[in-house]
Amino acid sequence: MVTPEQAGERYLAVHHRMFRAVNDEMSGCGLSMARTKVLRRLREQGPTRQSVLAADFELSPHSITDIVDGLERLGMAERRPDPADRRAKLVAITDAGQAALDVANAAWERLLTQIFGSLSEADRATLVRLLGRLDEAAQRLIAAPAAPGAPAAPAAPGAGALAVPAAPAVSA
Numbered sequence: 001m002v003t004p005e006q007a008g009e010r011y012l013a014v015h016h017r018m019f020r021a022v023n024d025e026m027s028g029c030g031l032s033m034a035r036t037k038v039l040r041r042l043r044e045q046g047p048t049r050q051s052v053l054a055a056d057f058e059l060s061p062h063s064i065t066d067i068v069d070g071l072e073r074l075g076m077a078e079r080r081p082d083p084a085d086r087r088a089k090l091v092a093i094t095d096a097g098q099a100a101l102d103v104a105n106a107a108w109e110r111l112l113t114q115i116f117g118s119l120s121e122a123d124r125a126t127l128v129r130l131l132g133r134l135d136e137a138a139q140r141l142i143a144a145p146a147a148p149g150a151p152a153a154p155a156a157p158g159a160g161a162l163a164v165p166a167a168p169a170v171s172a
Contacts, residue, residue: 026104029104036104036108039071039076040101076097078091
């Protein structure tokens with residue numbers, strides 16, 4: 001019999017290994033998964049304030065500043081004045097960022113195909129269904145107030161950023 005703890009430990013070990021493999025490969029393309037996710041957001045929704053990016057990815061202002069600074073150093077993003085508020089800046093993707101994102105997205109798709117292509121279509125459907133159930137259980141834990149006298153559940157860093165269906169996870 002497999003206990004919930006054993007299943008959880010196995011899942012977390014596989015998640016860590018897959019995350020590392022994908023992030024290492026993406027970094028080899030010049031972008032970490034965190035930077036890739038920010039560039040995707042900028043390409044999809046246009047220039048955005050850093051505070052909005054931080055909120056969207058559930059990151060601290062310091063963490064999003066580090067990511068944007070890195071993208072700016074690489075010439076993949078730039079800060080521009082916000083026409084709606086002269087005191088604020090918008091972060092925008094550059095042409096170099098667009099090109100790098102295309103390479104990173106191709107690597108992302110190739111890696112996920114290699115990893116999840118090892119499963120049959122039926123197994124992938126089962127996995128997606130099971131992950132949905134696990135996600136619902138985790139969301140209930142995050143949303144539920146702690147029972148009196150019970151230790152509060154630690155918030156997962158960048159929890160919103162870890163949603164994988166549309167984009168890579170954020171990790172500086």
